[in-house]
Amino acid sequence: MVLVSSGVYQESVAVRRPGVTLRGADRSRTVIDGEFKRANGITVTGKASVVENLTVRNHLANGVLFTGVTDERLQGSGAGGAGYDPLDTAEFPPLKGFRASYVTAYNNALYGIYAFDARSGVIEHSYASGQSDSGIYVGQCDPCDTVVRNNTLEHNAIGVEVTNASRDLYFLGNVMRRNRVGMTVNSNNLEALGPQHEAVVVGNTITDNNDDRSPEQAEGGYGIGVGVGGGTRNRFERNRVEGHRVAAFVLSDVQGYPVKANHVTGNAIGRRDTALVLEARRTGGNCFAGNGASPTSPAPLPRAAASCPGQDKPLTAPGRTRPVDVPPGISFKEVTAPAPQPGMPTGTTSQGRPAYRLPGPVDLDGYRLPSSVRD
Incomplete structure (x- = not known):
């Protein structure tokens, strides 16, 4: 040590x-x-x-x-x-x-x-x-065998970013708030190991990602809770996603990668949020169920995508995100420094623990739906 x-x-x-x-x-x-x-x-x-x-x-x-x-x-x-x-x-x-x-x-x-x-x-x-891109990024691994848990991300362009990172990858109990975009899960042909697939996102708080005092995101994303670009077979369960000007979830085809077979189930979405925008030519086997009664685009959501498992059917017209005025960002150098954060409970007294045999057992049942920050 x-x-x-x-x-x-x-x-x-x-x-x-x-x-x-x-x-x-x-x-x-x-x-x-x-x-x-x-x-x-x-x-x-x-x-x-x-x-x-x-x-x-x-x-x-x-x-x-x-x-x-x-x-x-x-x-x-x-x-x-x-x-x-x-x-x-x-x-x-x-x-x-x-x-x-x-x-x-x-x-x-x-x-x-x-x-x-x-x-x-x-x-x-x-x-x-205050990061110009993302607070935490996991990229180019398959399998990843990685757990991202109990972190707080705010005032970044993106809270958590996942690109071409697949299998045995878990995001659990994190707080992603007041970024420009809460989380992105992407396939990208500029990196190896595409398409992205099979990440698990459970028990996270993803709220109010409309921050105008954060660095501007390179692709211009803003007001989105979770964006999935060409991701495949990911699970989003028991997350609280609320307070977004554009949409809670946006699922899109990108760079020749169709967005396919993602399960978005049992999440709590703000009543005023657009719950889901499916920007694709087909439903792609994506499914959206048990997330409340907030509106979707297209509306109504096709039956092929409104229950799980979903079916792959053509869409008459792809969904569209609502237009919003996107405020200019600020330089990453100008974001206000954070307050002191809690240190390690054991401080300097414990022995070092090298990162062998990680991540260890993953207990998804231990991550429940977070309570509302508005309660």
């Missing part, structure tokens, strides 16, 4: 050896500061390594990057690959074993906590705000 004293460290950190625990003595006062000069705060390529109980801020790419990409020239692009060119997964096999716990990431130009070409990991009890 490397225990880092409180202080502001104006440097980048590379963790290349396996089984390292990098821990701050104080979550809010042990700070890796990029000064808006350096790309990544902490880059982890050593398997089963851990970053916990510290803050990363003010980087031109990522706060924390977990990746199997060992070529530092590619890491400097901030994307984990060569400027989003598809990565050679044979040349760079995935990092196996990683964990981020009690990390605060803010005001970074791309991602707060980024797992790319990495598997068998956990991201938990962390906070991210």
Whole structure:
């Protein structure tokens, strides 16, 4: 274990050896500061390594990057690959074993906590705000064997982003609020391992993602709870999704990837929200059931998509998102710094726990429908 004293460290950190625990003595006062000069705060390529109980801020790419990409020239692009060119997964096999716990990431130009070409990991009890792209990003893994749980994401362009990340991938009990978009689940032909498939999103609070004091999202997304672009066979259950100007869920075909066989069931959607927009030529076997009586587009929703499992039928006309005035974003450098976040309960007294044999058992029944923030 490397225990880092409180202080502001104006440097980048590379963790290349396996089984390292990098821990701050104080979550809010042990700070890796990029000064808006350096790309990544902490880059982890050593398997089963851990970053916990510290803050990363003010980087031109990522706060924390977990990746199997060992070529530092590619890491400097901030994307984990060569400027989003598809990565050679044979040349760079995935990092196996990683964990981020009690990390605060803010005001970074791309991602707060980024797992790319990495598997068998956990991201938990962390906070991210002010990222120009997303607070937490999981990309290019199949299977991922990863759990993202009990994190808070706010004032980012996107709270949580998932691209070409598939199978044994769980998002549980997170709070995604006051971003421009709460969550995106995408297939992308600029990265390897498409199409995205079989993520599980349960028990999350996804509310009021209409923030005008956040960085503008590159694709212009705004006012959306969950966007699924070309994703396949994902499950969205027992999430509270409310307070969105455009829609709670938007399912779209993108880049030649049809959106197919996604199950959206048993979620609580705000009465004033458009519950679902299906921007596709076919129902694609997607299904939407048990989510309340909020309106959909198309309306009424075809019977083929209104119960689970869904059926693949042509749509007379695709759904359309409601037009809204999208406010301009602000620079990621200008987003207000967050308040101090709770540190690790054990502080500096516990031994390091390398990230072997993660993520461990996943208990979906332990994540119930969150109560309404409006109650």
